[in-house]
Amino acid sequence: MAVIWRNFSSFIRSSISYSTGVSIAESSGRTVGVTELQTMVKSVIPPLTNDLHKGQAGRIGIIGGCQEYTGAPYFSAITALKVGADLAHVFxxxxxxxxxxxxxxxxxxHPILDHVNALAEFEKWLPRLHTLVVGPGLGRDTEVLKTVSSVIQNCKARGIPLVIDADGLFLITESPELVVSYTNTVLTPNVVEFQRLFDKMIGERPGQNxxxxxxxxxxxxxxxxxTILxxxxxxxxxxxxxxIMCSTDGCPRRCGGQGDLLSGSTGVFYNWAVKxxxxxxxxxxxxVLAGYMACRLIRECSRRAFTSNxxxxxxxxxxxHIHQSFDDIFV
Structure with a gap:
């Protein structure tokens, strides 16, 4: 399988073209300007009306949380709620x-990730979720990762959008066939995670230049x-x-947890963008829209937090800072 991917990547590398310059986005040969992008972004956000019922603005699942890592799934889930989801489930x-x-x-x-009947338990909840975020605080326990692999397959069968981060990306790098060609997926690698995944799929590490x-x-x-973010x-x-390039001001502080806020917000925006x-x-x-919106929001939150702290x-x-940042950017 790796050989096929590498041969395919050689074809793509020879035919790819990308123009930087002042463009915000390039889509099917046309440039999307700042004003048009902002209009699209705002159209994704569902209006708040008095006739809504609980769950319509999003039921987001987070798979992650083990003995060592409990903060990451919290950050992801609470951010999903603060951005605008109605319900956040942590598995x-x-x-x-x-x-x-x-x-x-x-x-x-839901304390079911290492349960003997984990898959049966997940089947009770997957039909209720709009988006599933996989990875914050997941850890690398072999049996847990086997369970998560099966859950990903079940999500694909149901068409549930996936956001995969952190140790979820470790799993995907080990077994990329879990998501290859499942276009309802956003991967959110940092620089090192991107290099590992690139090496797995292309057969070489990306060059520095x-x-x-x-x-x-x-x-x-x-x-x-x-989608790769x-x-x-x-x-x-x-x-x-x-x-799309998002280079608005953020902050120079690289404390842990900021990526978890990004994955949680991506989960919410992804649900809205799919609809x-x-x-x-x-x-x-x-x-792409969801990834851009999440990057834009969390960069602004981090800028404001760094200004204060x-x-x-x-x-x-x-x-x-989520509420005011959201209003200033998107409303």
């Missing part, structure tokens, strides 16, 4: 559940046009057809 191991529950009464916590945008687009194509000093989002794409008016793919900033300092 974690038994040991992690009491700790995560203690962080917030807003979260619905290579075009990061072109490499992101190439990897997305090699994985069957799912490569995090870095400049976030790059591509589904193999479109490339919007059903009306046929969206120029950009839902994964400087070197002392931690991930939880971003959460109080």
């Amino acid at each position: 974690c191991t038994k040991e992690a559940a009491p700790v995560i529950k203690s962080y917030s009464p807003e979260l619905i916590v 290579q075009d990061l945008a072109a490499n992101t687009k190439l990897l997305a194509q090699c994985m069957g046009n799912l 490569q995090k870095g000093s400049e976030d790059i989002i591509s589904d193999g057809n479109t490339v 919007k794409s059903a009306d046929g008016t969206a120029i950009l793919g839902p994964g 400087g070197r002392s900033m931690v991930a939880s300092d971003l959460i109080p």
Whole structure:
């Protein structure tokens, strides 16, 4: 399988073209300007009306949380709620559940990830979810990863959009066939995770002087046009057809947890963007739109948190800024 991917990637590398310059996005040969992009972004956000019922704005699942890592799934889930989801479910191991529950009464916590009947338990909940975020605080326990692999397959069968981050990306790098060509997927690698996945799929590490945008687009194509959100000093989002660069001011602080906020917000925006794409008016793919919106929001939250806290900033300092940042950017 790896040989096939590498041969396919050689064809793509020879035919790929990407123009940087002042363009915000390139989609099917046309440039999307700032004003048009902002209009598309705002159209994704569902209006708040008095006739809504609980769950319509999003039921988001988070798979992650083990003995060592309990903060990551909390950050992802609470961000999903703060961005606008109605319900956030955390599927974690038994040991992690009491700790995560203690962080917030807003979260619905399921201690089933290491349960002997985990897959049967998941089947009760998957039909209720709009998006599943896989990876925050997941850990690398072999049996847990086997369970998560089966859950991913079940999500694909149901058409549930996936956002995969952190140790979820470790799983995908080991077994990329789990998501290859499942276009309802957003992967959110940092620089190191991107390099490992690129090496797995292309057969070589990306060069330091290579075009990061072109490499992101190439990897997305090699994985069957799912969406790659490569995090870095400049976030790059591509589904193999479109490339968006998000380089608005963030902060120089690299404390743990900021990526978990990004994955949780991506889960919410992805649900909204998928629903919007059903009306046929969206120029950009839902994964690309969701990734851009999440990057834009979390960068602004981190900028404001750093302005207030400087070197002392931690991930939880971003959460109080979600509301105002969201309003200032999207409303």
